[in-house]
Amino acid sequence: MTKMLCGAACALVLLGTTTLASAAQPVPAPSGSAWMSGEGLRVDPELRLGTLPNGMRFVIRKGKTPPGQASLRLRIDTGSLNEAEDQRGLAHFLEHMVLNGTENVPEGDFVKRLERHGLRFGPDTNASTDFSQTVFKLDLPQTDKETLDEAFFLLREIAGRAKLDAAAIDRERGIVLSEERTRASPAFRQLTDELAWLFPGQLLPNRLPIGTTEVIRTAPPQRMIDFYRAWYRPERATLVVVGDIDPGEVERRIASQFGDWRGVGPAGTPADEGRPLTRASAASIYVDPSIAAMVRLAWVRPADTEPDSAARRVREFDEQIATAVLNRRLEKLAQGDGDPPFVSARMDVSEFENTAETSGLSAIARNGRWLSALRTLEQEQRRLVTYGVTADEIERETTGSRAALKASLAASATRSSPALAESVVAAIDGNNVATAPADRLALFESTVQGLTPQRVNAAIRRLFVGSGPLVYLTLPKPLPGGRPALLAAYEASRKVAVAAPVAQARVAWPYEKFGTPGAVVERREIADIGTTLVRFANGVRLTVRPSQTRKEEVLVNVRFGDGRLAMAPDRVSPEWALGPGLTFGGTTRLDADQINRSLTGKLVGANLGLDDERFVLSGGTRPEDLTTELQLLAAYMTDAAWRPLGWERLKSTAGSIHDRLESSPGGILQRDSGLLLRSGDRRWELPNRAAMRASSIADGRALLEPALRSGPVEVVMVGDISVERAIAEVAATFGALPPRAATRRSAGAMRFPAANAAPTILYHKGRDDQAVGFIAWPTTGYSAETRQLARTLTLLGSVFQLRLTDRLREAEGVSYSPGAGHAASSTWPTYGYLAAQIEAPPAKLDSFFAEAQEIAADLAAKPVDEDELNRARRPTLAAIERARDGNSFWLGALADVADKPLQLESIRTQQSDLKAVTPAQIQAAAKRFLTGPTAYRIKVVKGTPAPTGRSDGK
Template sequence: MLMKKSLLTAFAIAALTTTALTPISSYAEAPVAAQSVDISRGLDFAQNHSDIKADPAVRFGKLPNGMTYIILKNATPPGTASIRLRFNGGSLMEDDSQQGLAHFLEHMAFNGSKNVAEGDMVKILERHGLSFGADTNAHTGFSETVYELDLPKVADDDLDTGLFLMRETAGNLSLDDGAIDRERGVILGEERASDSPGRHAYMKWSTAAFGGQKYAVRLPIGLTDIIKTAKRDRFVDYYNSFYRPEQATLVVVGDFDPDAMEARIKAKFSDWQKPAAPIRVTDFGAYKPKGVTSEAYAEKGLRTELTMTWSQPITETYQNEAKETADFLDGLRTQILNERLERLAKLPDTPFAAASIAHDDVDHTATVTQLSITPKPGREKDAFVAAYTTVRQFIEYGADQAELDRTLSDTETYFKQALQGANTRNSRQLAESLVDSMADGEVFTSPQQDWDYFQKLKPSITLNALNAGIMPLFAGDGPLLWHEGATLGDFDQKAFLDTYNTVQLAKVAAAEARVNKPWPYTDFGTPAKVIKREEVKDLGLTQLTYANGVRATIKNTNFKDDEIGITVRFAGGLSALSPAAKPPVFAASVSDLQEGGLGKLTASEIKDSLTGKIYSVGLSIGEDATTLSGGTNPTDFATQMQVLMAFTTDAAYSPDAFARLKSFIPDYYNQLNSTPGGVFQMSGAAALRDNDPRFTMPSQADFLGTTNDHVKALIDRQLKTEPVEITIVGDISEAEAEAQISKTFATLGKRADQPAIPADGLSLHFPTQNLNRVFEHQGRADQDLSYIAWPGTDFMSDTQRARGLTVLAEVLSLRLTDIVREQKGLSYSPYASNYYSQTFPGYGYLSAVAQVKPEDDQAYYDAVAGIVADLKAHPISDDELLRAQKPLLDRMDTDLKTNTFWAGALPGSTTDPRKLDYIRTRRDQYKAVTVADIQKLANEYLDMNKAMRIQIKPAVAPAK
């Protein structure tokens, strides 16, 4: 059901299945018994086995061969479509000789079929405007494989091509021996790049939790020995068993005629023959009770975490009203408990930095309830005692009425928001929700149905009914006590078990009730008047200037109902900071302004006082500005503006919040050091900027030495002194936007027209010396990141040149995929990009990056050098230019139909109108790039003698 999946996103309520609670008979007037899912008969829609009706706007169908399909007309964004092809087979369905082949087979879908030569599928898609990764992708999980196409255009040829390629994947793959062998290196590269201490810990935990079941030994990446040696017949066996029509669902959502789409599907997929062999039914293994157990795992690079997991055998049934209600109430229960744990974590004396509860199904394995705890450094035992005592308190005494009222208010707001935005839901998200509904055996319902469901259920959600279902959440087998980290300290398995037994026997008192404080930030004073108003008719926006210096851009759109984005831009950003002063930019960037609270309310009190409101606060420090951002709807727009104004003028920067952030830092740095990508995050940005302190991530010791006052001084100066510009985009009238600006930011004191830029503020350089940099990581010995960057240029000085360099980077990415990935098998996902600064004159760079084996670093460098030499010596083909350009151009057309694009493009345009011209000219400039331009730019900028070469290799093991 769409409602439940969306709740997961909005409130972090997990997808739930237990029905062990006091029934609410007033809702289910004629309950229908839950029907078991029987995969031996093929896939079917949940509504065919349920008393819940599906969304009437969605067309559900099944071909005579057993393939199910789902069609939904949707025009957000206009002129686009999303296609998904789901197979009901993942790593859990592999036999012992196929471990990793479900995922390997996903790769083979792009490596040749009956009507598409090896290597041509991606090229065909690129010619239709789809870029590999962003618009063309696939994923393999424990119990499904899903192929994804997001079409930027819905012309007949685009739709036909998308369906044709899905049909090729479904039943026509070549699975050529040579293609399989060529892809092995790519798969091994993906396995190598994705390996981490966290994955090792998860494998150990799943074995402890589900020993004897397939889940414990079937990670989708598989086993390297099988990836290296599996013969074609093992691929064919899996392909024939699970890539069959009765195991497939095609989902198509977009701006097209549903009748015509259904005819296309029937024409394209009806000839897909059902195999004579019966559907293979997998034995996933039955959950075996283990009682209370304690296990642990230590490895360098792991963050410290404690968990308690209660498990019970899974019952896989289609969703019906009784199950839906049980799941929904369990969601309310976990939400209330998570609110308690979050509130406790924010108190200065609490020994854990974070804790949360989740209740969910593990694919075909078990239904679990899990408490996760992130202790403050060295306080594992105390953290467990505090968090589990809170859980026991909740089990014994339940929620109070105020908690239930707050949670119901937030939930009702969510349903209302979904209902008001029902007509402009995103096609991609809808396609993914429909796929999820098939995977979970749920009925896909409309926002109107969800709203009606909640309104009907709400009167019967009493405190007694809610509290009666708390204990069953924790009634499963176990718990399994689990401790993972870089070290176990003095809290090993025995200590954990002993502490659990002590807490289990201790008496607990009821939680203290809390009272909401009223929201106090409603009156900010007398507003300044508008002294200038300008309509920019071709872009559909209005720009205002107030007497106090505040500027605003307002753009009303109809892209998405009930969605408004607000950006408050404080000019200056990093350019207003002197590198000589070594400002604590990183610490300020990762600090959470909202967690620091306001002068009149703590972070928890803000949340309580604004119960039922939709608002957000995000802080970002960019090159040319520091921004506060928020997202809301027309109903709560005034509140959102008040919140942003309150944080501008009265942010509290609570020392407790910064101290809590610091408690995560040791584990965070340990994790970064354990992977090549993490080390690049720590050192790469600084290296590419000649170690400018504004872009340098501090050492762990330096971060921990940064004070709350340092962070406050940096942020407060920008929020309280720099020029202010507000950008409002979305479903809001100009009059209402102006009215709320008048009540908030127009009341600020006079601000300068321009930010104060220090003498060295605009100085930023690509390095010219020490161009070969080597860093070390503490992770797996065969992991290496190889990075090459060439000095580029800024954006403002020549926008056409900057666009051309971006197209050159796209061409370089195509070559990297063809040569480094496909031909040489050196890396799973090499790519290139172009970065140009719109703030620092002359600064920019092109880069090419890949994760390879350490011994292949030179081979990668040589491959890139060969690509560069060829780009300089020979013009690219017209087809290659098309495949580089078209995805960019089509994505731009789609961008113009989204609030996200305008919210990012418009800030700064009131003081620099060139930014509006950049919107007007960008498509024409990208389209104007020629084959000759690519060769010229390659010769001008891809100089291997000026390139910076960064290698992040494994640390040398100390001699024994």
């Protein structure tokens, strides 16, 4: 069983994937589910489980969210832990190869065949390898016979028919090495070091799935063939099918397609993962200039291999409550007045396969104050062990858990097929039982009936046993005195007496009245998209779209002010800290912790973001809590306290933010591309270190307060809610506010940079072999006049992506994930660009630029063929169809629909416009925008910028 406990919220992660049944009344498992069982638990009756005569297992579940679609997962019960020393990385390499040439599918055709059925490589067609499993994933945009035939055929090709051709393996080596380069971040190196510290002498630290570059470069094909034959066998395979299908017909398909699969040669023997060493307290330090100061206390013990059962889950729930209480205390300290020692801190309990179980407390130190963070962690852990938890704390955590479990049950009928498929795979990987939401709630209720502080305190004692604590510290510079100094600091803290925790008073929610509910002065229906537009007397607008596609989900955006248009293009942008600056500061009547305590049991949220034209307060809730959700958002709009806590917390990480970005070429491109592609418009600039350190909450307040006080307001609401309820709730909150202005700022001009004959060079501090190339051509934005052209450019970008992948990934094996696409602005209707990007060794960048120009020239010289256009268009249309089934799409699409006729027209014509694009139109667009000396290029390579280059104010 795989376990991760980080509090009551994470308890629900476990319960959500391996849901619970009543411990009092064990229920027999349904027929065919004997391979998934646990005492006191029953398999979800919606699942159809079975085993073929060859040992292959399957799980089938009917679901209609989204309608007409299905998710398939082929799980192979092996991963990197089963590699021999000379096979390190081959489990992952093999994942690539089985998609790259089989008995009946030539090399390079696997993904193309799926694209013709509307699947995109990455989002819909993917695979993953971890320590214990390899999973192949297909999310089908339709479940017609032809698509299902293709999907089952291709999965059967993976299962036992891979060719593993030597030449194809050699071509793929560069792609896997590119993936290794992409992942080789300081965070990955630190994780590798920490695992080695926690589990010395065990297999796990030496079997990270990416493997070693030596094996990737040199492993002979036979070594991969040996791994494939040993582990890709029917008795180690499970096929999960969830979606709008006939379960009986799918079972017959599985039997027909996979029934003849037989293993070749001897089966593999699972590796001995080893056991944790018995150790007393010890310390270790990891030094990296790109890593923030972080301290961790860990207790390591053997993995709990007891089978899944109701009794085990009850014990784990007690531990989860204890963990949640401690995390709540740590968060309160992080939000405290004065100068908290850490930016964030939390406890987690994790099980690493069959290697070990750990309990750990970790904190990101504020301004490098690791010693204060260490003392606080140690003393809070000891306070918990010494004095335990209170009944009030237990009540708070169980109240929140109950609310989430009830919402999960109410929403279960519309849970998406991909999410259900992933949850079943997770249950199988953890040797857990996948059960129904109703059973999950039943066991919860029976568990909490007898939950006492004494029982939770007993769970606390179980959490802090084993070797340790093992003290682990990351620092950007070496620590004087080294490990002995770190261990001495820990021992000194242990000598400090701790007092019992101070009881927290209950907090009432004070934001229930905002004035006289507003009167509706305008209302109109847009029947074809099921949307109602409302304007209140104070100028506030409401756009509401009821939907039953996701039960128990209501999403809300409160759009106000002018977003980036309110910022000066020649001044440092405060966007980087705006969100936490507002929400972590709480309101004048409640600080952030008091808001959380007053809303215990409510499923609400508040976040602040922005786009080009509006600031956006957003939240998600269930119908039961919609009143409180709107009150919370209105409280932030009308009564923000501007406490500096959130801003200062983020500001204290300024150094680590830049260190992380500078550690990789992708980070540097992320940091600088927005500014460069807009000719130095500083609204897209991330402030340097000095500017971050010099900033304050006053910067955010000066920008936001006028918009919060009097700017235009539009409430967009989508989900499981009626129009009348939405109107009443908004009338009582935002409709009750003083009159709001309805003015809009002019966008001014936006310029794409001038073409550069030689690329702009940016420098990162990562590995020498890491580099990124980026090329972009100016196009146009999105307006009523350019709508169809913008759609054409979207498909041109998709075709460019296909060609880039064919050349640089499939044919040349240069890059793991070359990318291309088109971006068009509706705020600046003449601004847009088509861009292509690649991660590759530095020596390959010039050839990338040349090949990108060749692709551009070829697209301009002759029209694409229908097959290539369909491989670009069908996945795009399928993605749109899938998105339109959910609430998130409509939340964004309906923004400003009352004021912008183009927005409504865009919704109506999005699919038809794309269907109407012809090869000739794509060629014409390529000829217009991708020829001539207009391209702007960026290289990101290892090095140090010249003094005249971008300064980060170190």
